[in-house]
Amino acid sequence: MTVVRLQRHAPEANNVQVCAVCGTTDGNSVTDHVQVGPPGTPTHDEGVCETCGAVLHRVVDRYGQQLTMLVNEAQNQPSDREITTPTRPPVQP
Numbered sequence: 764m765t766v767v768r769l770q771r772h773a774p775e776a777n778n779v780q781v782c783a784v785c786g787t788t789d790g791n792s793v794t795d796h797v798q799v800g801p802p803g804t805p806t807h808d809e810g811v812c813e814t815c816g817a818v819l820h821r822v823v824d825r826y827g828q829q830l831t832m833l834v835n836e837a838q839n840q841p842s843d844r845e846i847t848t849p850t851r852p853p854v855q856p
C-alpha cells in the first residue's frame with residue numbers, strides 16, 4: 764500500500780533546499796516533510812514547499828484521506844490515426 768504522509772511545518776524540513784514537488788530551490792520556502800510509500804519504509808522521504816504542502820493538504824481536506832489518485836493529461840491534439848480528412852492533391856503549376 765502506498766501512503767502519502769505529509770507533515771506540515773516540520774522542523775526537519777528546515778535544512779532541505781529543494782521542493783520535491785515543484786522543484787523550487789528557495790530553501791526558505793521548504794517547510795513540509797512528505798513521505799511516500801509503505802508506512803515505516805517510505806520510498807520517498809523529502810521536503811515540500813509551503814505552497815505545494817498547502818495544495819496537498821487542501822486536496823485531502825476536500826476529497827478525503829482514502830485517496831487513490833490517477834493523473835492523466837487531456838488530449839487536446841488529434842493523433843495521426845484520428846485525422847481522417849484526405850490530404851489535398853498537389854497543386855498543379
Ligand SMILES: [Zn+2]
Nearest residue numbers: 782785812815
Ligand atoms: Zn513546491
